[in-house]
Amino acid sequence: MKDMSVISVRHLKKYYRVHEKEPGLKGSIRSLFTRKYTQVKAVDNIDFTIEEGELVGFIGPNGAGKTTTLKVLSGLLYPTSGEVSVLGFNPWDRKAQFQKQFALVMGQKNQLWWDLPPMETFILNKEIYEVPEDQFKKTLDKLIELLDVKDILKIQVRKLSLGQRMKCELIAALLHNPKVLFLDEPTIGLDVVMQKVMRDFVKQYNRQFKSTIILTSHYMGDVKELCERVIIIDKGKILFDGKLQNVIDRFARNKIITVVFSRDIDQRKLAEFGNIREYQFPRAKINVPRKDVAKLSAKLLSDFPVADLVIEEAPIEAIIREVFTGKMKQTNA
Amino acid sequence: MRISSFKKYFQVAKTSWSGGFVYRLNFVMWRVRNVVQLIAIYFLWFAVMSRNPTAFNYSTSQMLTYILGTSIIRALVFGQRSIDAQGEISSGDLNNYLVKPISYFRYWFSRDIADKLLNILFSIGEITILLFWLRPEIYLQTNPLMLVSFLLASLLAMVMYFYFSFLISMTTFWIPEENGWPQRFFIFVILEFFSGGLFPLDILPPAVYAVLGKLPSAYFLNTPLQIYLGRLDLSQIVTSLFMMAFWIVVLRLLANRTFRKGLKIYGAYGR
Structure with a gap:
């Protein structure tokens, strides 16, 4: 051929x-x-x-x-x-x-x-x-x-x-x-x-x-x-x-939710949602598992005084880095 | 060679020529070195010959003509840029040529020709000045057959040296350290003596000359100048020209094969 x-x-x-x-x-x-x-x-x-x-x-x-x-x-x-x-x-x-x-x-x-x-x-x-x-x-x-x-x-x-x-x-x-x-x-x-x-x-x-x-x-x-x-x-x-x-789609485990709160909140309660990347009132960035992102953002909206909420992909650099460091092997399988 | 192919290498020579003028200081220093060396050897032989009008079977005019003649033949035979090939092999810049429709041998040959032309021009100028200044006795060859043979031998020596030198450059594939200069320098030093750059080889003891005279290196300077001075008879001249042609074929084959072999182990360095 x-x-x-x-x-x-x-x-x-x-x-x-x-x-x-x-x-x-x-x-x-x-x-x-x-x-x-x-x-x-x-x-x-x-x-x-x-x-x-x-x-x-x-x-x-x-x-x-x-x-x-x-x-x-x-x-x-x-x-x-x-x-x-x-x-x-x-x-x-x-x-x-x-x-x-x-x-x-x-x-x-x-x-x-x-x-x-x-x-x-x-x-x-x-x-x-x-x-x-x-x-x-x-x-x-x-x-x-x-x-x-x-x-x-x-x-x-x-x-x-x-x-x-x-x-x-x-x-x-x-x-x-x-x-x-x-x-x-x-x-x-x-x-x-x-x-x-x-x-x-x-x-x-x-x-x-x-x-x-x-x-x-x-x-x-x-x-x-x-x-x-x-x-x-x-x-x-x-x-x-x-x-x-x-x-x-294949390698990114997490998405990033950025929330802007209208009032100060209890950080410990927020930690239950995922890994908090940064928190400086009124803004917080949380890593959440991709599959739970819809559920968790709905819960965020109902549990906290939220002024704004944005869902993003992790930066491609970070995803690729994880591919190379082998962290993704399990999800990859 | 096709016309377009000729144009290709003509352009290489032209570009090299303009590049040569950019390195003005480098070039001038190189010429000054040549002249100083020439004057030193000239005066040495002038001193020797002024005590005995003939020595080692050479008349004063023959000996001084030989010494001054080496300057021009040196420019024709040894003038080169192709030693830079060593650096290119060592650094990986050879890549630039390997991906293009161009022969690496012809490329460097074209650049060498450009360099030789520049060197010969300067050498002729220098010799003219020296002739006016020193007014030495000069041996003038008038036999047209000898002059043609001399010209032919000089051109063959030039081609022969090109392949010889390229073969040395090819060793850089295996010994890339210092851009291949250790092996090159070794050859340079030996060649100066073995080619007859310091004196004609036939003034050496017959046993030594019997060996050195047969080595390919003797053809680079010694043979063309011996022909000019009329010291070889016709059968010796014909034999020499045939031997040079033979060496060209052998060296070319060796250089080609070594290049191909080298390419197989070539790491295309640089990362």
């Missing part, structure tokens, strides 16, 4: 061998003669498929295997075992036909020539990807406008701010109109304003060009705003793959 997905990953494993060194000079000398190796399972048997036009968020703590997966998909790393197909190609073959259709942007790496203005890298990439002159001009003008970088194109890259540089990194990566885009921590180190600019841009790019995008990020804000689907990965294994909303 022919796989129609843009990206398909089956039983992917990537193990590294790293050598351990005892601290100090003695350890250094010893490591010259005998090296002790340990195996690191960066990616440990994962499966997923991604369809055309999807914008998928990869989330997980440091060392979870997100970047390793992206590197395998880009053909940078040779998988230990498993099958990987991107746009019908085996990435590791690094065929020019494949490379002309995808791009990898790493927030902590740069491809721009450090001592030259960004425009020089753009022109070089135009030749490397063999982009026709008119298409190059059109794409460049559009990207320059979307990211508002007209004034910095002739300034040495080393003199640009991190935000300006990141914008230019994106342009350099997108000049050949890639169908598939891997964004590894594209907002790392950026201030909130610039993070928003980046998010808006990625969203717009995904919509306008129907490109397939995988995004990894530490910031839940990126994922929450951009990705309908998330893949949660930790210690090389996939913990969850599905709609972001389902993460909440």
